[in-house]
Amino acid sequence: MRQENCKIVSNRQIAENIFELVLEGKLAAEMNQPGQFVHVKVADGFDPLLRRPISIASINDGLFTIIYRRQGKGTSLLADKSTGMTVDVLGPLGNGFPVDEANPGQTAVLVGGGVGVPPMYELAKQLARKGVKVISIIGFQSSNAVFYEKELAEFGEVYVATVDGSYGRKGFVTDIINGLEVQADIVFACGPTPMLRAIENGQYAPKTYLSLEERMGCGIGACFACVCHTQEDPKGFTYKKVCSDGPVFQAGEVVI
Numbered sequence: 143m144r145q146e147n148c149k150i151v152s153n154r155q156i157a158e159n160i161f162e163l164v165l166e167g168k169l170a171a172e173m174n175q176p177g178q179f180v181h182v183k184v185a186d187g188f189d190p191l192l193r194r195p196i197s198i199a200s201i202n203d204g205l206f207t208i209i210y211r212r213q214g215k216g217t218s219l220l221a222d223k224s225t226g227m228t229v230d231v232l233g234p235l236g237n238g239f240p241v242d243e244a245n246p247g248q249t250a251v252l253v254g255g256g257v258g259v260p261p262m263y264e265l266a267k268q269l270a271r272k273g274v275k276v277i278s279i280i281g282f283q284s285s286n287a288v289f290y291e292k293e294l295a296e297f298g299e300v301y302v303a304t305v306d307g308s309y310g311r312k313g314f315v316t317d318i319i320n321g322l323e324v325q326a327d328i329v330f331a332c333g334p335t336p337m338l339r340a341i342e343n344g345q346y347a348p349k350t351y352l353s354l355e356e357r358m359g360c361g362i363g364a365c366f367a368c369v370c371h372t373q374e375d376p377k378g379f380t381y382k383k384v385c386s387d388g389p390v391f392q393a394g395e396v397v398i
């Protein structure tokens with residue numbers, strides 16, 4: 143893990159309120175696990191004080207890409223930055239998706255909802271590289287929010303669901319999984335909590351890994367802002383920190 147002022151190679155809008163930011167920095171060499179994240183300081187001063195956690199979408203020869211939704215103050219400031227400027231980045235942080243759990247010849251189903259889609263790109267790339275069959279299922283609210291369908295198609299079949307039915311199949315990602323004719327050996331998912339809960343309850347494969355989103359302070363396990371209960375002790379004192387124990391957990395490990 144290191145903190146570095148990374149140079150902006152590009153920062154472009156790829157869907158409604160969705161931006162793809164390519165950064166150059168030495169810390170790209172330390173990134174290897176899909177699903178890890180970086181903690182981004184969006185402004186030079188003290189406002190906003192807290193860094194923003196954003197998943198690593200891809201890693202490529204000294205460059206790395208993050209994809210973010212322009213939502214509140216922090217991500218709006220990030221969207222205003224342009225090529226050649228620098229961004230203070232801390233990372234890579236957390237434990238990502240365990241690529242080793244999928245074996246060559248097996249089928250992995252990758253499920254991304256909204257800004258849960260970005261980490262699926264690097265995951266799909268690494269799984270395909272080791273000979274795992276990749277099926278990506280991505281879900282959005284509407285057609286204008288859809289991104290990375292073409293990019294994910296480089297590594298296998300892609301299915302798109304939109305809530306309003308304006309693109310792909312109408313409904314949720316789980317509607318697509320329920321209709322899949324292949325049996326998944328492993329499922330990896332990242333997206334809104336109700337989606338993760340549905341995937342956990344659906345038990346679509348012998349092994350399922352879920353990436354959780356929790357509000358974060360420090361991002362490195364020091365402030366306890368991101369704790370969640372373990373399933374074996376749901377009301378007690380046993381907990382996991384999403385930033386440093388996760389953000390990826392095996393289904394059934396923590397309460398979501």
Ligand SMILES: Cc1cc2nc3c(=O)[nH]c(=O)nc-3n(C[C@H](O)[C@H](O)[C@H](O)COP(=O)(O)OP(=O)(O)OC[C@H]3O[C@@H](n4cnc5c(N)ncnc54)[C@H](O)[C@@H]3O)c2cc1C
Nearest residue numbers: 194195196197209210211213214215216217257356357358
């Ligand atoms: C591990 C992890 C990976 C993430 N990856 C992505 C990604 O790839 N792309 C993307 O668009 N978003 C991602 N998010 C969510 C992203 O961090 C928030 O959308 C962002 O922090 C909002 O900042 P803001 O200043 O625009 O919004 P504001 O609402 O102004 O943020 C206010 C505060 O709330 C925190 N916050 C708000 N929403 C969230 C949230 N959902 N999770 C954690 N903290 C939040 C911010 O860090 C900040 O401290 C991720 C979150 C986590 C925990």
Ligand code: FES
Nearest residue numbers: 359361365366385
């Ligand atoms: S965000 Fe500080 S402990 Fe997780």
